[in-house]
Amino acid sequence: MDFEVIIVGGSYAGLQAGMTLGRARRNVLIIDSGKPCNAQTPHSHNFLTRDGETPAAIAKIAREQLKAYTTVQLRQGMAINAEKTGHGFSITTAAGEIFTTKKLIITTGIKDLLPEIPGVAECWGISVIHCPYCHGYEVANQPTGILGNGEGGFETVKLIQHWTKDLTLFTNGPATLSDEMQAQIRRKNIQIVETPVKGIIHENGHLSEVELSDGTKVPLKALYARLPFVQHSEIPAQLGCAFTETGYIQVGDFGKTSIEGVYAAGDNCSMMRGVANAVAGGLAAAAFVNRELIWEEFDNAG
Secondary structure, eight states: OOEEEEEEOOSHHHHHHHHHHHHTTOOEEEEEOSOOTTTTOSOOOSSTTOTTOOHHHHHHHHHHHHTTOTTEEEEESOEEEEEEOSSSEEEEETTSOEEEEEEEEEOOOEEEOOOSOTTHHHHBTTTEESOHHHHGGGGTTSOEEEEOOHHHHHHHHHHHTTTOSOEEEEOSSSOOSOHHHHHHHHHTTOEEEOSOEEEEEEETTEEEEEEETTSOEEEOSEEEEOOOEEESOSHHHHHTOOBOTTSOBOOOGGGBOSSTTEEEOSTTSOSOOSHHHHHHHHHHHHHHHHHHHHHHHHHHOO
């Protein structure tokens, strides 16, 4: 057995899980591809002591602090395959390395499926945003758009109007909101624009206008987008983990998945996307994994 615990994914949830297990004196491997979903986000917010710091800087500090725990190894690579073994799991990387472990924590996050609208990718995480708790304070009371439709778009309007009343809902085609939804939105003096979005006009990711297919340009400071996503890693599906209807890994208390010995933490199993939530999930999953290992060792002792 190479390791007691392997953590697939070395962002905030994975690094916290590694620290927790290191402090529990466990032999741990963290495998990280180095491709976080918030790579171009300029500032991270709503995390005590690091509010306004860059995501990369927070991760760098965490990696430096992990060096104090000599039983924790951090390896750069992409875990591409996982299999159940008689004593735990085996993990294979893209480089052909194979590692074995008793327990597995998956902290691989999700991949947002960006619409094919010019400018969205360049602005994603900067001025085209998803979470008011991460970004809303900085653009409060500014001209703001929402890219959404149907019930999801309606729910986003209800949420974001708390941060700004200067709102426009872009349905990017015919609205699929009910008549009552549309009436409620308009009663709040929020405009509904059904004309398709042609592109996002921006400078270095900071948008200034949304351009519509008819040539109209709507000045904005921020655009919230409620986007579909897929799991960043195929490993949960390979192992047979159950998923929710919305595509998250289904977890119970302390991040326990439907597969014995497999845990998940962070964005891949929670709609609460934020550094604080990821850290909390990583700590909880790691603590429970350690508890399981202790119980197993105690019960099997001669």
